Every structure is written in structure tokens, then in C-alpha cells.
Amino acid sequence: MNRLEIQHLHATIAEQEIIRGLSLTVPKGEVHAIMGPNGSGKSTLAKVLAGHPDYKVTSGSVSMDGEDILALEPDERARRGIFLAFQYPNEIPGVTIANFLRAAVQARLPEGDELEATDYYAKLYEKMDLLEMDRAFTSRAVNEGFSGGEKKRNEILQLAMLEPKYAVLDETDSGLDIDALKVVANGVNSLRGPNLGVLLITHYQRLLDYIIPDHVHVMVQGRIVRSGEKNLALELEEKGYDWLRDELAEPAVA
Amino acid sequence: MVSEVSPLEIERNAGNFFYPETHVNDAGVGLTEKTIDYIVNIKEEPEWVREFRMNGLKIFLGKPMPTHWASRDLEAIVFENIRYYLSSGTQAKRSWEDVPDDVKRTFERLGIPEQERKFLAGVEAQFDSEAVYSNIKAAVGEQGVIFVGSTEGLKNHPEIFRKWFGKVIPTGDNKFSALNSAVFSGGSFIYVPPGVKVKHPLQAYFRINAENFGQFERTLIIVDEGAELTYMEGCTAPKFNTATLHSAVVELVALKGAKIQYITVQNWSANVFNLVTKRAIAHEEAEVKWIDCNIGSRLTMKYPGVVLKGRKARGEVLSIALASNGQHQDTGAKMVHAADETTSNIISKSISIGTGRATYRGLVHVPKHLKNCKNNTECDALLINANSRTDTYPAITVRGTGNSVQHEASVSQVSAEQIFYMQQRGLTAAQAMSLSVNGFVNDLVRQFPMEYSVELKRLIELEMEGSVG
Numbered sequence: 001m002n003r004l005e006i007q008h009l010h011a012t013i014a015e016q017e018i019i020r021g022l023s024l025t026v027p028k029g030e031v032h033a034i035m036g037p038n039g040s041g042k043s044t045l046a047k048v049l050a051g052h053p054d055y056k057v058t059s060g061s062v063s064m065d066g067e068d069i070l071a072l073e074p075d076e077r078a079r080r081g082i083f084l085a086f087q088y089p090n091e092i093p094g095v096t097i098a099n100f101l102r103a104a105v106q107a108r109l110p111e112g113d114e115l116e117a118t119d120y121y122a123k124l125y126e127k128m129d130l131l132e133m134d135r136a137f138t139s140r141a142v143n144e145g146f147s148g149g150e151k152k153r154n155e156i157l158q159l160a161m162l163e164p165k166y167a168v169l170d171e172t173d174s175g176l177d178i179d180a181l182k183v184v185a186n187g188v189n190s191l192r193g194p195n196l197g198v199l200l201i202t203h204y205q206r207l208l209d210y211i212i213p214d215h216v217h218v219m220v221q222g223r224i225v226r227s228g229e230k231n232l233a234l235e236l237e238e239k240g241y242d243w244l245r246d247e248l249a250e251p252a253v254a
Numbered sequence: 255m256v257s258e259v260s261p262l263e264i265e266r267n268a269g270n271f272f273y274p275e276t277h278v279n280d281a282g283v284g285l286t287e288k289t290i291d292y293i294v295n296i297k298e299e300p301e302w303v304r305e306f307r308m309n310g311l312k313i314f315l316g317k318p319m320p321t322h323w324a325s326r327d328l329e330a331i332v333f334e335n336i337r338y339y340l341s342s343g344t345q346a347k348r349s350w351e352d353v354p355d356d357v358k359r360t361f362e363r364l365g366i367p368e369q370e371r372k373f374l375a376g377v378e379a380q381f382d383s384e385a386v387y388s389n390i391k392a393a394v395g396e397q398g399v400i401f402v403g404s405t406e407g408l409k410n411h412p413e414i415f416r417k418w419f420g421k422v423i424p425t426g427d428n429k430f431s432a433l434n435s436a437v438f439s440g441g442s443f444i445y446v447p448p449g450v451k452v453k454h455p456l457q458a459y460f461r462i463n464a465e466n467f468g469q470f471e472r473t474l475i476i477v478d479e480g481a482e483l484t485y486m487e488g489c490t491a492p493k494f495n496t497a498t499l500h501s502a503v504v505e506l507v508a509l510k511g512a513k514i515q516y517i518t519v520q521n522w523s524a525n526v527f528n529l530v531t532k533r534a535i536a537h538e539e540a541e542v543k544w545i546d547c548n549i550g551s552r553l554t555m556k557y558p559g560v561v562l563k564g565r566k567a568r569g570e571v572l573s574i575a576l577a578s579n580g581q582h583q584d585t586g587a588k589m590v591h592a593a594d595e596t597t598s599n600i601i602s603k604s605i606s607i608g609t610g611r612a613t614y615r616g617l618v619h620v621p622k623h624l625k626n627c628k629n630n631t632e633c634d635a636l637l638i639n640a641n642s643r644t645d646t647y648p649a650i651t652v653r654g655t656g657n658s659v660q661h662e663a664s665v666s667q668v669s670a671e672q673i674f675y676m677q678q679r680g681l682t683a684a685q686a687m688s689l690s691v692n693g694f695v696n697d698l699v700r701q702f703p704m705e706y707s708v709e710l711k712r713l714i715e716l717e718m719e720g721s722v723g
């Protein structure tokens with residue numbers, strides 16, 4: 001029951017099928033990595049899970065702890081516990097990180113409950129320290145003028161504050177230098193535990209040296225073509241994606 | 255994104271929140287010399303006021319509608335059908351039970367106190383704030399500050415009143431200032447003696463009554479040398495019982511070294527024509543700041559201005575306009591530099607929702623013979639939907655060599671991706687939208703008094719809830 005379960009999922013964008021019969025289960029408490037070449041549909045999968053209106057699910061199902069979530073609005077999914085760290089986070093001009101996160105935390109409280117400001121700031125500062133973020137960031141507008149690394153840190157800060165049940169991290173490592181990567185990995189590792197399932201999307205195995213996954217899946221052309229342990233990532237690194245692509249060339253032409 | 259009529263508007267119209275009018279003491283409909291005689295007689299005004307009003311009427315009737323540069327929508331005003339004067343305390347009896355639930359809920363959401371709700375809904379003709387008001391009045395009275403209604407001002411303080419009345423905005427300034435001159439009632443008269451710094455903002459709100467919520471308020475404020483005043487007008491509550499034409503005139507005089515801050519937050523019903531003339535004269539080293547927030551109405555035309563008459567005078571207009579479906583906010587600012595080393599600053603932000611239309615119309619004038627004058631103008635427009643509209647007519651004429659001008663304008667749109675990003679964090683589409691809009695006006699709102707910025711934020715939330723489909 002306690003798992004994010006994707007079954008035989010097909011999804012399209014602009015009438016093009018990108019996800020082509022994908023099945024995957026992430027039990028709560030585990031970290032699953034998805035690796036795959038550019039264009040294989042990793043970000044598409046992330047957006048579909050989060051409920052982006054431009055993507056259409058044509059068949060299959062996605063459930064969270066036994067509950068179908070495909071009929072839910074993006075914000076309902078989010079409040080029920082799905083979090084997406086975006087590959088390309090958006091800017092929100094004029095809205096400070098502190099105010100934005102405050103609104104997001106408030107949105108999770110039962111109606112009529114008011115967020116306690118001092119508790120909120122105490123927690124926010126704690127998480128910022130963990131991610132080695134300057135506190136001055138709280139009064140900066142969300143992602144406005146942020147460097148690539150700052151944007152990614154900000155995504156993980158939000159993850160830490162919102163305490164979802166399942167988190168999808170879409171190439172959180174891309175564009176980070178090794179120091180920033182360590183900080184981000186450290187942040188994610190500190191959130192690992194029995195109450196969080198993680199779907200870690202990455203193009204490179206480098207990230208997996210710092211966030212050790214319980215399982216690794218390889219995605220090619222909208223499907224999981226191989227699943228295995230941590231060493232599958234190393235194998236991929238060695239042989240490249242072409243190895244799998246060639247192997248799978250035939251069935252992929254469906 | 256599909257846009258719908260905001261629920262507030264639906265309530266106002268479908269609920270048809272206008273009561274049958276059975277006024278005893280009114281001037282009837284239409285405007286003639288008889289109307290003016292009626293007003294002067296019932297208000298027991300001096301003869302010079304009758305002449306002033308009659309002159310206003312003559313000019314009003316003689317001037318064409320300004321539809322050549324403004325909106326053709328003005329032609330929809332039927333002057334013959336308007337009631338130009340209602341005396342206070344004579345409104346029809348209504349009961350709180352008659353007020354639609356949706357409207358009550360709106361009051362609740364805006365956090366308006368019980369007693370005021372009844373007044374705003376038109377259930378009570380008088381808002382009993384006499385206790386609060388007399389405290390304020392007593393406090394400022396000790397310092398020699400005069401804070402009364404315009405009628406009391408012209409009767410009891412004619413020596414100060416007449417010196418400035420109609421001098422900042424002459425009757426013939428425009429058709430609607432002439433109309434106001436003919437039929438004005440309500441509004442405030444304030445005089446602050448030299449060197450007196452009024453600590454707390456004065457609010458028209460403290461002396462609310464039917465007249466003050468009238469259609470043709472007239473406000474005159476004189477702040478003497480080195481004195482300071484903040485004045486707040488209006489409130490964010492929707493005014494359900496106002497008539498369709500609102501045409502006020504506000505004149506400010508800041509004498510040498512004086513400071514005036516005039517703050518307006520208004521939220522009109524969707525059927526109102528809001529045509530207001532506001533202008534200040536700033537003498538040497540004086541500062542005048544207009545903070546102006548316009549929400550609602552069918553058409554608002556309002557361009558607060560400052561005539562920078564003395565050396566080193568400063569003028570500022572900070573404005574926010576929110577135009578929802580079917581509404582047109584035609585707002586802006588006028589800065590007339592008339593002395594050396596004068597500076598002016600205009601920051602205007604507008605938000606257009608659905609078919610809402612926001613127009614910025616400015617006028618900055620620096621003649622050739624002046625030296626070291628500066629103007630800064632910034633106009634930012636935010637469009638919520640693809641069919642929303644904004645226009646900018648800055649009209650800046652700066653002549654002469656030693657003067658500088660800076661002008662920036664931007665148009666931006668809330669993107670679907672931005673909304674999705676915020677929804678992914680758990681905010682509803684409406685919450686996401688209102689947060690974006692609040693972010694857009696944030697740097698400006700920060701300069702407002704605390705209670706107004708909180709109210710404004712709530713108001714934006716309410717408007718956005720209805721506009722996101």
C-alpha cells in the first residue's frame with residue numbers, strides 16, 4: 001500500500017506519445033534512480049506525475065498509497081504528498097522565498113489553522129543552514145536572478161520544508177559543480193527515511209556516488225528497459241546508453 | 255486559462271444589490287438651477303456658494319464630453335437620470351436580512367467590523383464612529399488642526415477656506431470638476447497650522463455618513479509652512495449602495511516646507527463611473543505624495559497631479575490599478591514643474607484580468623527656462639489573460655538643457671508554467687495567481703501604511719479567486 005505505483009502508463013504531449021507503457025513502483029522509504037539518455041521522456045514522466053495540464057495520460061494508472069491520483073489537480077496532488085523538484089524551476093517575480101514557502105506550508109494546514117510564524121522561521125533557517133544557504137535568500141524573490149546552483153538548492157529547500165511522501169527530483173544534479181552537488185546530496189540524504197520515497201532522475205551516474213539508490217532503472221524511449229541494483233548505474237557509465245539502445249532497438253519500434 | 259466574471263461582480267449584479275429608493279429629502283432627478291437652489295437652501299449655505307455652484311453648472315453644461323481623448327463609454331452616462339443630492343439620514347430603511355449572503359461573506363472575508371458592515375451594506379445610514387472621531391478631533395484640535403466636513407469648513411472657516419477653494423482645480427478644469435463644483439457635498443476640509451506634524455493619519459473613515467459616501471465629495475486640505483499630514487481616504491470594502499456616477503474633487507495645498515501624503519484605496523461596484531480630479535500645489539521645498547489604489551468600477555478616470563510651484567518642491571504619485579472583466583481603469587499622473595530644482599516621481603502598476611483594460615495616461619511638463627529639474631516615470635503592466643489589455647500614453651515634455659528625465663515601461667504576463675510551478679507546491683490556481691499579482695505590486699505596497707497593505711492583499715486574493723477558471 002505504501003508506495004507510488006505507476007502501471008502501464010501511456011502519455012502524450014502535442015499528440016506525440018512520449019511515455020509508452022511505463023511501469024514502476026517506488027515503495028516509501030526507498031530511493032529509486034531513473035537514468036536515461038536525453039529525450040527518453042524522464043522530465044515528461046515527472047510532469048505527468050505532478051499533473052501538468054499540457055500532458056495527456058492516454059492509458060494506465062498512477063496511485064499513491066493505494067489512491068489513484070490521475071484525476072486530481074496538480075495542487076491537490078501536491079498537498080497529498082507529491083513533490084517535484086523541477087529541472088528548470090520558474091521565477092516568481094516579487095514573491096520572496098519566505099512568503100512563497102509560507103503560503104505553501106499554510107496551504108497544507110487544516111482550514112482555519114494559522115501558521116505559527118516563529119516556528120516556521122525556525123524551521124526555515126534550520127533547513128537553510130543544512131543546505132548552506134545564506135539567510136538573506138529568504139527575502140529574495142523566488143528564483144529571480146538565481147544561478148543554476150542556487151535554483152537547485154532552492155528546490156531542495158522547498159522539499160525539506162514541505163515534507164512530501166514522495167519526491168521526484170528531475171536532474172537536480174545538472175549544472176552543479178562538485179561542491180554544490182555534495183551540499184544538495186547531503187540535503188537529500190538527510191531527508192531519507194521511512195516516510196519518504198524518492199524518484200531520482202539523472203542523466204549521469206555521478207550523483208549516485210553521493211545519493212546511493214536502492215534501485216536503478218533505465219529509461220529509453222518512454223519505457224523502463226532495465227532495472228537493477230546500484231551497479232547497473234556503473235555498468236551504464238562504462239558502456240554508455242547505446243549499448244541498451246541497440247539491444248532494445250527492435251521492441252522499441254512499436 | 256479561462257476567465258470568468260469574478261464572483262464579487264456576479265453577486266453585485268445577479269443579487270441586484272440595489273434597494274428601492276424612497277428618499278424624502280432629495281433634489282429629484284436631473285440637474286438645473288432649481289437643483290442648485292434646493293441644495294444651497296437645504297444646506298443653508300452662504301450666497302457666495304450659490305454663485306460658485308451656479309457658475310459650475312454653467313460651465314458643466316457648456317463643456318463637451320471629453321470623449322475625443324478618453325473613453326466613448328462616457329457617453330453611456332445619462333445625466334438627466336441622476337440624483338444629484340441626497341441629504342443624510344434620509345435613506346430608505348433596509349434590514350440586514352435583506353443583504354445577500356454572498357455579500358455578507360465578502361464583508362467577513364475582508365474582516366470588516368460588524369457595525370461597519372451594516373453601514374456599507376446600506377442597512378444603516380449612519381456609521382456610528384462618533385466616539386472614535388471626537389477623540390481624534392480633540393487630539394488634533396489641541397494643535398490647532400481643523401478637521402471637518404466641507405460644508406462646516408466653508409461656513410465656519412471661510413477666511414481659510416475661500417482663499418484656496420477652487421484655486422488648485424479651477425471649476426473649468428474639466429467637465430467633471432465643473433459638475434462637482436455645481437453639486438458638491440461631503441468630503442473633508444483640513445487645515446494644519448505652521449510647524450504642526452500630525453502624528454496619526456487622519457481618515458475620512460472616522461466621519462463616515464451618507465454624505466461622505468456621496469457621489470460628489472469635495473475635499474480641501476491646506477498644510478501650512480513646515481507642517482505635515484497623512485490623510486487616508488476610502489476603504490477596501492466594496493460599496494454596494496453607491497450610485498452610478500462618482501465625481502469627486504480633491505485639492506491639496508502644501509505651503510513652504512510642508513509634507514502631505516494622501517492615500518486612497520477604493521473598491522467600486524462594477525457599474526460605477528468614477529471620474530475624479532485630484533491635484534496639489536507644492537510650494538518651496540514642499541513634498542506631496544499621492545498613493546492611489548483603484549479597484550473595481552466600470553470606468554475610472556483619475557490622474558492625481560502636483561503643480562511644483564516652488565523651488566525644490568517634490569511630487570510623487572504611486573498608483574495601483576486593477577481592472578477586472580469588463581472594467582476600464584484609465585489612470586495616471588500629472589507633474590507640472592514650475593520652478594527650478596523640482597523633482598517628480600511616478601510609479602504606476604496596473605493589472606488587467608480577463609477583458610479588463612488598464613490605461614496609463616501621464617503628463618510631465620518641464621518648461622525650457624527651468625534648471626535642474628528631474629522626473630522619473632515607471633509604468634509596469636501585468637496581464638493575466640491573453641485577452642487582457644493595457645495601453646501607455648506617457649506624454650513627457652522636458653525642455654531645456656539642465657533637466658533630466660527617466661522613463662521605463664514594462665508589460666509582463668503571468669505564465670501558465672509559473673502557475674503550474676506554484677500549484678506543484680500546493681497552492682490552488684487562484685492562490686498562485688494572487689500571489690503572483692501581489693508579487694508584482696509588492697515593492698510599491700511596501701510603502702503603504704501597514705493596514706492598507708494587508709487589506710489590499712486580501713482584496714487582490716478575492717478578485718483573483720473569481721478570475722481563475
Ligand SMILES: Nc1ncnc2c1ncn2[C@@H]1O[C@H](COP(=O)(O)OP(=O)(O)O)[C@@H](O)[C@H]1O
Nearest residue numbers: 013014018036037038039040041042043044045
Ligand atoms: N512541450 C513539448 N512539446 C512537444 N514535445 C515535447 C515537449 N516536451 C517534451 N517534448 C518531447 O518529449 C520527448 C521527451 O522529452 P523529455 O521528457 O524532456 O526528455 P528527458 O527529460 O528524458 O530528456 C522529447 O522528444 C521532447 O522533444
Ligand SMILES: [Mg+2]
Nearest residue numbers: 042043087171
Ligand atoms: Mg529532462
